[in-house]
Amino acid sequence: MKATVKLFAGARELAGQEQIEVELPAEATVAQLRAALLADYPALGPLLPHALFAINGDYATDQSDIPDSAEIACIPPVSGG
Amino acid sequence: MKATVKLFAGARELAGQEQIEVELPAEATVAQLRAALLADYPALGPLLPHALFAINGDYATDQSDIPDSAEIACIPPVSGG
Amino acid sequence: MPELTQQPLDTAPLLSSAQSPQAGAVVLFLGVTRQQTDGRETIELHYDAYEKMAIKELTALETEARQRWQLVECTIVHRLGCVPLGEASVAIVTASPHRHAAFAAGEWLIDTLKERVPIWKKEHWADGTTEWVHPKGMKK
Amino acid sequence: MPELTQQPLDTAPLLSSAQSPQAGAVVLFLGVTRQQTDGRETIELHYDAYEKMAIKELTALETEARQRWQLVECTIVHRLGCVPLGEASVAIVTASPHRHAAFAAGEWLIDTLKERVPIWKKEHWADGTTEWVHPKGMKK
Numbered sequence: 001m002k003a004t005v006k007l008f009a010g011a012r013e014l015a016g017q018e019q020i021e022v023e024l025p026a027e028a029t030v031a032q033l034r035a036a037l038l039a040d041y042p043a044l045g046p047l048l049p050h051a052l053f054a055i056n057g058d059y060a061t062d063q064s065d066i067p068d069s070a071e072i073a074c075i076p077p078v079s080g081g
Numbered sequence: 082m083k084a085t086v087k088l089f090a091g092a093r094e095l096a097g098q099e100q101i102e103v104e105l106p107a108e109a110t111v112a113q114l115r116a117a118l119l120a121d122y123p124a125l126g127p128l129l130p131h132a133l134f135a136i137n138g139d140y141a142t143d144q145s146d147i148p149d150s151a152e153i154a155c156i157p158p159v160s161g162g
Numbered sequence: 163m164p165e166l167t168q169q170p171l172d173t174a175p176l177l178s179s180a181q182s183p184q185a186g187a188v189v190l191f192l193g194v195t196r197q198q199t200d201g202r203e204t205i206e207l208h209y210d211a212y213e214k215m216a217i218k219e220l221t222a223l224e225t226e227a228r229q230r231w232q233l234v235e236c237t238i239v240h241r242l243g244c245v246p247l248g249e250a251s252v253a254i255v256t257a258s259p260h261r262h263a264a265f266a267a268g269e270w271l272i273d274t275l276k277e278r279v280p281i282w283k284k285e286h287w288a289d290g291t292t293e294w295v296h297p298k299g300m301k302k
Numbered sequence: 303m304p305e306l307t308q309q310p311l312d313t314a315p316l317l318s319s320a321q322s323p324q325a326g327a328v329v330l331f332l333g334v335t336r337q338q339t340d341g342r343e344t345i346e347l348h349y350d351a352y353e354k355m356a357i358k359e360l361t362a363l364e365t366e367a368r369q370r371w372q373l374v375e376c377t378i379v380h381r382l383g384c385v386p387l388g389e390a391s392v393a394i395v396t397a398s399p400h401r402h403a404a405f406a407a408g409e410w411l412i413d414t415l416k417e418r419v420p421i422w423k424k425e426h427w428a429d430g431t432t433e434w435v436h437p438k439g440m441k442k
Contacts, residue, residue: 008352009422010434050438054420057355073352073420079435080349080356080380080421081333081392081412089212090282091294131298135280138215154212154280160295161209161216161240161281162193162252162272173317177330183337183387189408190317190330196399197323247323259336261412268329269405 001026003033003066006073011051014043024066030055031062033072044074051076082107084114084147087154092132095124105147111136112143114153125155132157164220164238166213171241171250180235180257187261188235189268193252195245203288209242209251212280216240219279227256227271231263238271240281251283304360304378306353311381311390320375320397327401328375329408332390343428349382349391352420356380359419367396367411371403378411380421391423 006019022036030053038048053060054073066072087100103117111134119129134141135154147153173190180188195207224236235257245251254271258264275281285293313330320328335347364376375397385391394411398404415421425433 006352008420009350009424010436013434047436050436054352054355057358073355075352075420076422076434077436077438078416078418078420079423079437080351080419081416087212089280090210090284091296094294128296131296135212135215138218154215156212156280157282157294158296158298159276159278159280160283160297161211161279162276174314177313177332181332181334181388181390183335185334185388186336188330188332188334188390190328190332191401191405192317192321192328192330193401194321194325194328194397195323196326198399248321248325250321250328257334259338261331261333262409265331265405265409269402272401 001028001068003028003072005033005037006071008073009076011044011047011074011076014047015041016043028066029062030060030064030066033066034062037074047076048074082109082149084109084153086114086118087152089154090157092125092128092155092157095128096122097124109147110143111141111145111147114147115143118155128157129155164217164224164240166211166216166240166242168241168243171239171253173253176237176239176253176255180237180255182234182257184234184259185257186259187264188255188257189264191252191254191268191272192250193272194250195247197247199285204247205286205288206247207245207251208284208286209240209245210282210284211240211242215280220275223271223274223278227267230270231258231267232260233258233263233267236267236271238275240279242281304357304364304380306351306356306380306382308381308383311379311393313393316377316379316393316395320377320395322374322397324374324399325397326399327404328395328397329401329404331392331394331408331412333392333412334390335385335387337387339425344387345426345428346387347385347391348424348426349380349385350422350424351380351382355420360415363411363414363419367407370410371398371407372400373398373403373407376407376411378415380419382421
């Protein structure tokens, strides 16, 4: 499946885009997503190991499955407040 | 010496006056002041054991001496805030 | 500099003087007249003070807080006279480069004010009675 | 209910809605743009958010704070976009019958917001460079 990943802050700056697309196997996990992003977008390399992912607005773990047409977001370490 | 003692809050209410006078020996301490007030103003009985005294605007202990013409205040337990 | 006032407390100037480029954090505490106390109903509170000494003690509190924590602002304002339900009797503003100091100093200031500063409140209960509040076990 | 806004934060309505006869204590925390950070000089900060999720996480924080402490009010407002020196990026107001809860909840809310809520700041340094802030060691 093709997954669209929203980017924010430093990740958006590194990629030069607000969102990116990546091809994933069916029933992929977040760990597989992270690996695919690292392969396809090496510019994200400095941030990806520290980033979390959110699926449909909730934090996911590396073991979380990615449902079809989920809203996926890459969440680099936050700094609000 | 004759000492004038300012009263506040419940002490003022119990005595019915904003300040009271009491006769003290020369070089009296706060402990002597407390005893003299208890004898001359029995209405203050419920509060005096819990009250502190201030001399010239600073908290005193029972051992503190009372200088001539000091400003003396009876400070019942405080409840600001 | 602390202040005693008969007027309703105005927090806007307190906050704007605390918000400076040196302050990463500003904490404002307001003590508010509460309706229920241990199951009894309050209509309003009246505050009285030994004003000259209260200012002296409040100034000492501000000085001590600035010694204990790194503060760029520290101000206490206490209202005297009648304070109706839901209105503030005391405002304490603290500002610090890092936030923990502003929280810790604010809480220490109100805790210590309640132990040391010669200000008293009189409860006006809903049943028509009044009562000066003199907590037992006052610390020296 | 939390709020994200591009406008300067207005504390007056936050404070007045928190001051009720049920609240003995109101605590307002403001996070302010500081000029000096580790010896470097900031000109201004810019905040960005994953807005939909930020609102969800801020709402969860308010709910969790109300479960942990007895609060009669609990509101978080975060500013986005440019926040100049000395202006507030975040306002958190907590109100409780007794003061310790309002202080503890306020401090927990800002600490936890900084760990969990998808909002980011970009430093605009005095030397003309900019830098998104991504603290290492982020907790899950």
